Amino acid sequence: MIERLTEEFYHRDCLEVAPELVGKVICRRLPDGGILRERIVETEAYRGSEDLACHASKGRTPRTELLYRESGVIYVYLCYGMHWLMNVITGEREDPQGVLIRAGIVHNGPAKLTKYLQIDKSFNGGNFASHPDIWIEDDGCRPKLRTDVRVGIDYAGDYWKNMPWRWIADD
C-alpha cells in the first residue's frame, strides 16, 4: 500500500518525524510530466529556537519565518551561494522546528538531491501534504537505522553540536 504522507505525519516532534522519514520515497513531478522518485536515506532534525544549529535560534526573520509555520511546509534555502537545501516543517505552528532531507539512496548529499529533483526556491513555502508537484510516499519500507551527530554546524557549540539528531539508513 503506497500512500502520500499527510499533514498528520508531519504534525509531530521533529525527533519523531526525522527517523520515520528515512526509507520514505520523495516524489517529484516535472513540468514535462515525468515523475522522479528517490528513497530518503538520511535526515537531520533541527529543533526549536534553543537549538543553536537551527536557523530560528538567531531570531525570527523573513527567512526563518517559515520554520514557525504549520507542519508539512517546505522550507528551501540557498547555502554557500549555489546549493538548495530542502527541509520539511514539523510540530506545532509557532514552534520553529523541521527536518532536513539530507540524502537519497542514489544522490547522496542534500544539494545533490535537490539538484536531481530540480528543487529551487519556487518550492519555498509550499506544503508536502498538498503540493501538486512534490510529495512523499510511504511504500512500507522500514530500514534499519543508526544515528550520528549532525554535520556542518561547528558554530552551534559543543552541546547542540553533539546531539545525535542525524538518522541514516544502515542497510
Add this chain to the structure above:
DNA sequence: TTAGTGATATCC
C-alpha cells in the same frame, strides 16, 4: 585542502 557562489543578516 581549497575555490566557488549569492542570499541573508548585521553592521555602518
Add this chain to the structure above:
DNA sequence: GATATCACTAAA
C-alpha cells in the same frame, strides 16, 4: 551601501 557568514560540492 558594505561586509561577514553559511545545514555544500567538486576538483585536486
